[in-house]
Amino acid sequence: MKLYSYWRSSAAYRVRIALNLKQLSFETIPVHLLKDGGQQHSAEYQQLNPNQLVPTYVDAEFSLNQSLAIIEYLDEMYPEPALLPEDPAAKAQVRSLALDIACDIHPLNNLRVLQYLTGPLALNDDQKTEWIHHWLHTGFSALEQRLQTTAGEFCYGDNITLADLCLVPQMYNALRFKLDTLEYPTISRIYHHCQQLAGFALAAPEQQSDAQV
Amino acid sequence: MKLYSYWRSSAAYRVRIALNLKQLSFETIPVHLLKDGGQQHSAEYQQLNPNQLVPTYVDAEFSLNQSLAIIEYLDEMYPEPALLPEDPAAKAQVRSLALDIACDIHPLNNLRVLQYLTGPLALNDDQKTEWIHHWLHTGFSALEQRLQTTAGEFCYGDNITLADLCLVPQMYNALRFKLDTLEYPTISRIYHHCQQLAGFALAAPEQQSDAQV
Incomplete structure (x- = not known):
């Protein structure tokens, strides 16, 4: 299997963790x-x-985009260790926590959005940082509150x-964007804690072959 | 069961369709x-x-946010009609199409984002409309291309x-935002086609008790 990836992409990082936890060997295509x-x-x-976004997962069967769809697919095909609880209500809460990040935080601070802010909208660096921090604080405040009952x-x-x-990416x-995270002790x-685990550590941006550090 | 909803919310609209298709009766709380x-x-x-977003689903068991998590939960608890194919590869493609919209189009044009554009960033109406159309065209172009092989x-x-x-919401x-949709014949x-079906038609914003038309 192959993963089209970029070292700093949060969405690719999520899939790399899943592949590592399931001990699947894969080829990274930067x-x-x-x-x-x-x-x-590129046309290719x-x-x-x-969508012209990363990651894209490719195996013998097909190619697939969207990190959460890829991870759910891997979880069905390679069930150990399971990344979702079996109980439907618990599974729903896990998906909802994941979507809190994947729908309501990450897309707003993605590269293409920041490029629109500094390109067509001509925002300066301070305004761009305020935008990034605004959506991170909005999302993290809600997530921290939810984790009080789930974590x-x-x-x-x-x-x-x-x-x-x-959460980790x-x-x-x-x-990386120097957010003050003191208000988010649970996150x-x-x-x-995750950073101590090999599956997460090996998926970190700096560990990737295309990392520029 | 109860659904905290707003008539024009795309995310609430998705869940209303699921509830209707599965013929589940629910109370709408605007x-x-x-x-x-x-x-x-509000504090309550x-x-x-x-997250201070709609929808929220509440039943005897628990409350749940994130429209896609709610729909997947409903699909597990009330399997008829199924909203996901059984085959893992097909299921993955459906999830990926859904996430193309739910992660890469919808969050960028959500009310709170538009309020940030016209509030702190002081964009004028034309700039706001350009923003909305830019992300719709970006997302719809990709979706139209993908549908050529899946639809x-x-x-x-x-x-x-x-x-x-x-797709429908x-x-x-x-x-509503007067996008020229001529380039998207499949969408x-x-x-x-969906609009002709009762489950979709009854979920439409204008059919809701809190609609202001």
Whole structure:
């Protein structure tokens, strides 16, 4: 299996964690989001992924975009360790925590949005940072509140779930943008705990072959 | 069961379609997103849904936010008619089409984002409309391309799926914002086809008790 990935992409990072936790070996194909005007916009890549975003997962069967769809697919095909609880109500809460991040935080601070802010809208650096922090604080405040009732060692109880696979890349992103995370002790605790685990550590941006550090 | 809803919310609209298709009776509790500075920000609602967004689903078991998590939960608890194919690869493609809309189009044109554009960023009406159209065109171009290989009568083959429940509210939204949809014949065809079906028609914003037309 292959993963079209960019080291700093949060969405690709989520899938890398899933692949590692399930001990699946995969080939990383780097798509540089900034080089050549963005390699994700090349005709070849667009054919594979019309959204011109990373990641794209490719196996013998098909190619698939959207990180959460990829992770749910992997979880069905390679059930160990499970990334979703079996109980429907618990599963729903995990999906909802994951979507809190994947729908309501991440898309607003994605590269293409920041490029629109500084390009067509001509925002300056301070305005761009305010935008980024605004949506991170909005989302993290809600997430921190929800975790008070759902979290154990991880986002939902004491097992790693899909929600943790979303939390870690989002927190990585927040730290990269120098967000003050003192108000989010539960998010921070889960983030640091996950970082100790090999599946998460090996998926980190700096560990990727295309990392520029 | 109860659904905290706002007539024009795309995300609530998706869940209303699912409830109708599964012939589940539910009580709608309107949350007016514009009145009283936004009723979704009230202390009472925030307790129920820390994200301060609609919809929220409440049944005897629990309360749940995030439209896609709610629909997947309903699909597990009330399997007829199924909104996802059984085959894992097909299911993954349907989820991915749904997420193309739910992650990569809808969040960027949501009310709170438009309020940030015209509030803190002081964009004028033309700039706001350009923003809305930019993300709709970006997302619809990709979706139209993907549908060339997946669509039959509906987004994925000839059965209604989660993807159609996302497409219809998004197209409703696009038409409301006067997007030129001529370039998207497949999206338009599926939209108009769905509108003929009772489950979709009864979920339409104008049919809701809190509609202001």
